[in-house]
Amino acid sequence: MAGGAFVDQGPVREYNYRLTPKVFVTCFVGAFGGLIFGYDLGISGGVTSMKPFLKEFFPHVYHKMENAHENEYCRFDSELLTLFTSSLYLAALVSSFFASTVTRVFGRKWSMFLGGLIFLLGSAFNGFAKNVAMLLIGRILLGFGIGFANQSVPVYLSEMAPPNLRGAFNIGFQVAIIFGIVVATIINYFTAQIKGGYGWRISLGLACVPAIMIMVGALILPDTPNSLIERGHTEKAREMLRQIRGTEHVEEEFQDLIYASEVAKQVKHPWKNIMLPRYRPQLIITFFIPFFQQLTGINVITFYAPVLFQTLGFGNKAALFSAMVTGIIELLCTFVSVFTVDRYGRRVLFLQGGIQMLITQIAIGALIGVKFGVTGTGNIGKTDANLIVALICIYVAGFAWSWGPLGWLVPSEISPLEIRSAAQAINVAVNMFFTFLVAQLFLTMLCHLKFGLFFFFAVFVLIMTIFMYFLLPETKNMPIEEMNRVWKAHWFWGRFIPDEAVSVGSAEMQEKTV
Template identity: 30%
Template sequence: MENSRRRPTRLNKYALQCAILASANSMLLGYDIGVMSGAALFIKENLGISSVQEEILVGSLNVFSLFGSLAAGKTSDWIGRRYTIILAAATFLVGAILMGLAPSFAFLVAGRIVAGVGVGYSLMIAPVYTAEVSPALTRGFLTSLPEVFINVGILIGYVSNYSLGGLSPRYNWRLMLGLAGVPAVAIAAGVLAMPESPRWLVMKGRMADAKNVLLKTSETEEEAEARLTEISAAAASGGGGGGPWRGEGVWKELLCPSPPLRRILVAAIGINFFMQASGNDAVVYYTPEVFKAAGIRSRKGLAGVTVLMGIAKTFFVLVSALFLDQYGRRPLLLLGTAGMAVSLAGLGLGSRFLGRRRRKPAWAIALCVLTVCADVSFFSIGLGPITWVYSSEIFPMRVRAQGTSLAVSVNRLVSGAVSMSFLSISEKITFGGTFFVLSGMMAAATIFFYLMLPETRGKSLEEISELFDNRSSGKTATAEAD
């Protein structure tokens, strides 16, 4: 009956505008990932830092984004989703200014720590807000927009590297990093025009305000009324809707979960773990180092390869977003991780071949370029967008913000660990060996997702929780896919 009530549907323009404004915040992380891949080379030259210091510089933002992600759940339950997005942009702005003005390595790391907290807030709150404001049948597309903007930010970062790389190393990396403050200001201003999440409003007992938002994000008044009834029932059963609730008691539920909530936590933490254990962030950050080892020496050549990779990532995340609600989460996720496993194995073979020869044959370099583009493309099809969609939609309403906060904090912890150890590990076992390890990790991820993640396409947020209620094991995940 629920599905018949919601079909057919089309993309609600107001919900799309809200999703774009919220998701644009994620562009800040993407820009940092893209721009640091090139800026790190100039920082190394200008400040004379070592490879270990380079890892600290790159990874510090990811590690400290953990604290932003952990705090974002409680903050958003307290002050609301909308103001948490503004707080994220403002914090990143401060970090960008500090990085752009940094006179030393220590000052630069301090700026990245501040920016990292803002990134952590952004990565948690953007998909949660978007999931809560979106109609069920277009939620996959709308909630994947944060990853779209991350990839747009990466591409802009690559273009910034290419454009500013010809300037003196004393100034170019400062401009590259400091320019991130410009979109942060625009995003914070734009978010002021957004409405608050209707589900947060219901949890606060503000039913009239929630209905007004639902009327704008639904196609008919009947649909808005039905969504409000469903949300209100979920809030009442979860102990919300009483007015002054600010997220009290949620961490106790998360640390001592019921069997259904435990299954949700395994799924949410698992997909966030494998997203970063794929090594995607590190591959993007250190692509210039990988291709320098492969034999591409010119700065323009290195920047050109990264721009090509950025175009591939952006194109395929758009493809995934457009088909996510049509084909579902599981098929695209399994395609993405299996494709990454094969691509990383190919990249490992190419890197091992090049590492053993003084002369670098063109075909082997071409293989590495092709497979690294394939790797990031498959990531953009599967893990990239679907991690944010899935982890923001499977938690019950009462624990959604703080549950997603916990899952995303694992994401940031693993991202920081991989980014801060990638070069050191590669020095021990070579780049080829590292890529083989990552390929094995993606093979394991494919098996985990096949067994543990049920399909959520087309279901309301309130219905999705029921998928985990009566599952005695992960074996029913395959049945849910049908």
């Protein structure tokens, strides 16, 4: 049981459903929420490597970059430049807590719409920026929009999808994120070649497109049965459940949702309740998954791939092209998770991906250290540079079918309704806080740790893989409202879960809530 094995707690409910066009379309459109996050992840690194952008807003970085004798590891080291990237994620952290209330009170779809609207305003500020202040205001608005979308979309997908396909549908959010990254890197590649030096404005301004897509999508989406019940629309919820399950026989699942909602209504203070011992497993896992996800080092690649490749000796065009290639590989490999997560489970993907990332990070760090040296004045030949790119692609592939999609899936599915919005807010806040730290400190860390930066992240990959082996139970095919069975059966977490918590419909469980 130390590996997170499951101890039988009685039969799991088998709800009636068939895969309907309605649930497929709603989850597909709902996943659009990931586009705004992905587009920003992909666009910012490319823009910060464009000389016209640096010359206009960060001239000191431009002059440092042009200095051929500068230590290559420190070419882009600038706190103001990293603040341009990282300020967004600090704003997303703050907005995620407001988004929790909006998601609970007004529904998941309106939280998504508001996120798209704020993101649209931010794209306008950035596209028409005349100074650094306008850039930062735009980034903060973008961050608020991402905070709302990231809080609501994974929950929406988990609640709409049938239990046996919840993993695949929820990973649609990560697919949208990676698709946004790929589109952004392609746009950067071509806008960087526009004569006149205004290509960066097109890159930043085109963020309005995914923003409009999520706004339109939110307007046409139905709300989830869980959210409708939560807001008192019981009959609408029953009808919605019939439509997305493709059958009239939904009473068993409907009653479970009603019960979960009644329990949730007893919870007057979800932020207080999530600290209770009975929710300790969800709190710990919800905190550490996004914590470890950001400390895999993936955002070093995502944010600063063009900058990193230029540091390794690639020209600007070649660096942008290499970033585009890694983005495409990440997108393709994310589909591996879509087709395997509900068959083989979450744990095996987490563990396999962790081992793959660990090995490649050590290899990348060692190769850069040997060829580039400590001073950063060594030379990397074309063969070695291509080998590093290949290793980075293997690393990205491991992340793409494990920690990338599962980092959003698992936290969104493990919490009961009464703390779900608060738990997802914690997930987003932790994710954004450590994304902010990595984005803000990466260039300085690269300057000081040099190739040792990859070993730094490798240590965290080792720790997180061990953590997941011992402390993450398997959640595949488990109905979202019966997830306490998983925690009760776990060798470590079972001590925190009261016996009545695994009995759906037990009145005693309501008496335990505050």
